Amino acid sequence: MTLSAAERERYSRHLLLPEIGAAGQERLKAARVLVVGAGGLGSPASLYLAAAGVGTLGIVDHDRVDLSNLQRQLLFDTTSVGAGKAVSAQARLQALNNEINVVAHAVELRAANALELLGGYDCIVDGSDRLDTRYLVNDACVLLGRPLVSAAIHRFEGQAMTYLPGQGPCYRCLFPESAAGVAPNCAEAGVLGVLPGMMGALQATEAIKLLLNIGAPLVGRLMTYDALAMEWHEFRFRRREDCAVCGVAPTITTLADSAASCAADVPARWPRVNAGELRQLLGAAGSGPQAAPTIVDVREVHEFQAGHLDGSVNIPLGDLSRRVGELPTQAPVVFVCRSGRRSQTACELSARAGVQRVADLEGGLLAWAATVDSSIKVA
Amino acid sequence: MNTVRVPSPLRDYTAGVGKINAKGTTVSEILTDIERKHQGMRFRMIDEQDRIRPHIRIFINQREVQSLGEAVAPRDEIHLICALSGG
Numbered sequence A: 001m002t003l004s005a006a007e008r009e010r011y012s013r014h015l016l017l018p019e020i021g022a023a024g025q026e027r028l029k030a031a032r033v034l035v036v037g038a039g040g041l042g043s044p045a046s047l048y049l050a051a052a053g054v055g056t057l058g059i060v061d062h063d064r065v066d067l068s069n070l071q072r073q074l075l076f077d078t079t080s081v082g083a084g085k086a087v088s089a090q091a092r093l094q095a096l097n098n099e100i101n102v103v104a105h106a107v108e109l110r111a112a113n114a115l116e117l118l119g120g121y122d123c124i125v126d127g128s129d130r131l132d133t134r135y136l137v138n139d140a141c142v143l144l145g146r147p148l149v150s151a152a153i154h155r156f157e158g159q160a161m162t163y164l165p166g167q168g169p170c171y172r173c174l175f176p177e178s179a180a181g182v183a184p185n186c187a188e189a190g191v192l193g194v195l196p197g198m199m200g201a202l203q204a205t206e207a208i209k210l211l212l213n214i215g216a217p218l219v220g221r222l223m224t225y226d227a228l229a230m231e232w233h234e235f236r237f238r239r240r241e242d243c244a245v246c247g248v249a250p251t252i253t254t255l256a257d258s259a260a261s262c263a264a265d266v267p268a269r270w271p272r273v274n275a276g277e278l279r280q281l282l283g284a285a286g287s288g289p290q291a292a293p294t295i296v297d298v299r300e301v302h303e304f305q306a307g308h309l310d311g312s313v314n315i316p317l318g319d320l321s322r323r324v325g326e327l328p329t330q331a332p333v334v335f336v337c338r339s340g341r342r343s344q345t346a347c348e349l350s351a352r353a354g355v356q357r358v359a360d361l362e363g364g365l366l367a368w369a370a371t372v373d374s375s376i377k378v379a
Numbered sequence B: 001m002n003t004v005r006v007p008s009p010l011r012d013y014t015a016g017v018g019k020i021n022a023k024g025t026t027v028s029e030i031l032t033d034i035e036r037k038h039q040g041m042r043f044r045m046i047d048e049q050d051r052i053r054p055h056i057r058i059f060i061n062q063r064e065v066q067s068l069g070e071a072v073a074p075r076d077e078i079h080l081i082c083a084l085s086g087g
């Protein structure tokens, strides 16, 4: 793939680098990279990859642009709010570099489509915002033998690692199991807007190095970044012989959606009350034989402190197993959280521990704020 | 006394502080000391069978801890790492 005169000028600062040069730039032009998630990480990663001249750049995201995304997701601007992310990102990236081919995949990455989607690319950049998607992407990359540049963020902290097939550990070697519901995402925890800028730019750097086969990749090394302390740390970790997907006797040989990844579109596994029903349950308390339910808020302490339902008690989800003895075993318990995801996990945990009448608030406190009481502050 | 780095998801237990002190000659003793000062934090990292939870890694300086019995030297820095999900 030779470069046109316009491309030679566009990429002239790359061509000046002996590590890249015309041959390297042609390699980038021939390369296909998929960015999973057009969010905080996917924005800088895809912008830099497009600017760098990666010939085919895929963006997978099934979400729409929300006003609250603009604080960190530089692919979008105010006029993009409400538009589909994949298509909107495609337009922005194509405007940045009309020499490349940007492909919009406006689909949710699932077990059923992951191999086909990822299999069409040489290198995968994971900027998804859910743990279950991270495992799905990791497992697909191991099964397909594709390099993966993974990063994640939380508040002021970021982490990143690279997986190279046959050359080092995978994401599952580092964190063998998902802890869905335990690690809150950006929507639930907040994030410094510029933080994913650092980590997404790091991901683009790693992907370009892999495509050019230059430098030392972040293989078997976890990089962490603490924006408050302004510190980077590097940790060495090894491939696990017993890794479920890349180990010597893998148990994951095909992809499956985790139960949590379908939370949005399959019936909840535990009884749910909606916000209006919960208000009635609380309002009826004391006026009849019906005992008022114990309302347990399973959000983190700081979320609870920002605003909560009157009379609710706070047991963060991570503490629930240890503190489950504080719950009544016979009387009804209703778990609440921000969006109704952690509360379902709470139902599961407490039911397993012998709490008999569990339910949770459908749609969480966001639904309560939207339909019952807009004065509640949901952090 | 050893310095312990606390990952962002566990800073609710340390009033937002990212660097705490703990003393002990093994990882287990360090964790016990952490629990004494920041109640509930150990359980977020270690399960009932004294295993490190699968979304948590513990490093002594740059080296990954495999078992809680591993020795900690006086100036070692302990890093608690938690899987992050945000993107």
Ligand SMILES: [Zn+2]
Residues within 6 Å of the ligand: A169, A170, A171, A172, A173, A174, A239, A240, A243, A244, A245, A246, A247
């Ligand atoms: Zn592995």
